Amino acid sequence: MIGLSKGRYRARIAEGVEDLRAAQRLRHLAFARHRADGGGLDADDFDGRCTHFLVEEARGGRLVCCFRILPLHGGCEISRSYSAQFYELSALEVYEGRLAEMGRFCIHPDIQDPDILRVAWGALTRYVDETGVDLLFGCASFPGTDAARYLDAFAMLKERHLAPKRWLPRVKAPNVFRFAQRLARCKPDTRQAMLRMPPLLRSYLLMGGWVSDHAVVDDHMNTLHVFTGLEIGAIPPARKRLLRAVAQ
Template sequence: MEAFKQESLRDALYLSTPARSKGPALDVCLAKNASEVLEAQKLRFNIFSEEYGAMLGTNGIDHDVFDAYCDHLIVRNTDTGEVVGTYRILAPENAARLKCWYSETEFFMNRIERLRASTVEVGRSCVHPDYRSGGAIMLLWSGIAQYMKLGGYKHLIGCASVSLRDGGHQAASLYKQLEPYMAEAKSQVFPKNRLPIERLRCDVGIEPPPLVKGYLRLGAKVCGEPAWDPDFNTADFLMLLSIDQMSERYARHFGFV
């Protein structure tokens, strides 16, 4: 039954944006085979190694054990065929097979254990630099929303990452900015390898990254202090979005109301 549900999601999820005079035509769907997953993994490698300085080996592919259990959302330029955006999605049924979320490698998450059966985890988000001001990011969010609707899921968790190339001062300053968006105590998590915020500057000017902005616009909450990921050289903020707490504007846009 679970396998049938996942195959149905892959068949049903397809969205596109028509060609515009100032931008390319894009579509978003779930990867249907190993070749399409590989395209997403290559894009991830390029973005994470170049922008974050992540240590990902030399084979040009970003992959881990979670990939085989995830659905891979891909945005493609329909004119060139190039994959320009990706997000991977771990459905609760597959998280149960793994016996964990990816986020549990970075956080103690006992307080949101109660949400596990209805929570989708997303991660490894990246968009080609040339497409960050266009429709690619919105298509990814639309794809995730449709995935949740089709699957009947109620919650979403995912990490938003900030580079630590400046020593962590920007990440600490962003954490300070995000205090008004903190989740209530019963939904907070605790980093296993915390960023030492108390030893960092918290007054550095930083514009929240597009992914963080996207989460906040939707109505997501920040679940606590960021975790320090030494492999990716990032500070990772765990975000929680509950469909019943989604901003009215986007709930209507994505068809939840």
């Protein structure tokens, strides 16, 4: 079992129904407070197919972060992913390595501590190393559905971080913001872009991650999200050393 303790926090794989319910309650708090449905839980059919990770306070055990992983043996299984509901991913069907989809990543909205993200990435790094994942992917979310709040961030994604053409997701969802097209002539304010960039997405980008050329407007989750991919072999060596140092 993957377990990791660093400073004030520990990460572990969920065991049993109570752990899953705790993750679903935190996800509801982070993503679904605007909805009356769900009985205080954010749950879907993918939960039963995934491995769930919990990050807790070492003292007291309060849950502060969670995410789930769906392992895929190759690109031929990409249609099984959560992301495939929103993005046309046929370009990735020929990907030959092992894939893992990270989803429902969230940190307790009342807690702001960068060490939580570090511990989560440490646990994820250990999982990737132990299972031989070649491509990590998922949907990275911006809170809310007003794209105007994030124009500098989207302009930066367009300018520096679009997916390679051979892997580029195409439009599938009915409501999208085509930022690469709409912001073709916009130059980002770098400071504003980084301030508006979600922490998880910022981490992906620092490691060489790439994104779709459009964002899905997800009214159900009250988010804008971009498909995000990270090829493990392309992570800069210095960044790998930092991640593995946390994962020890």
